[in-house]
Amino acid sequence: GVNAPSAVRPPPKNSKRRRRILALLATKFVNLMAEAGDGQLDLREALKVLAVKHKRRIYDITNVLEGIGICAGPAETLGRTEHQ
Numbered sequence: 142g143v144n145a146p147s148a149v150r151p152p153p154k155n156s157k158r159r160r161r162i163l164a165l166l167a168t169k170f171v172n173l174m175a176e177a178g179d180g181q182l183d184l185r186e187a188l189k190v191l192a193v194k195h196k197r198r199i200y201d202i203t204n205v206l207e208g209i210g211i212c213a214g215p216a217e218t219l220g221r222t223e224h225q
Contacts, residue, residue: 166191167202174212182212 169191174182184199193199206212 163198163201166193166198167205170199170202171206171211 170187173187173190184196184203187193188196188199191199203212
């Protein structure tokens with residue numbers, strides 16, 4: 142049927158726009174990390190500075206950055222990794 146797991150669904154019409162917005166947000170987030178004098182970035186402050194309404198967007202970015210070794214840290218504070 143149409144709802145079968147093997148059915149291919151077309152991407153949402155605005156998925157390209159969402160990817161661009163997420164990429165821009167990620168770039169701004171990385172810049173904030175670079176500007177953090179002590180190497181630590183408070184995620185609550187990042188939410189305010191970046192004017193992000195949903196924490197999920199920031200967590201999506203931090204999860205990817207942690208996964209590729211750009212940053213590491215507890216849920217509310219993020220720091221740059223040693224090799225940067």
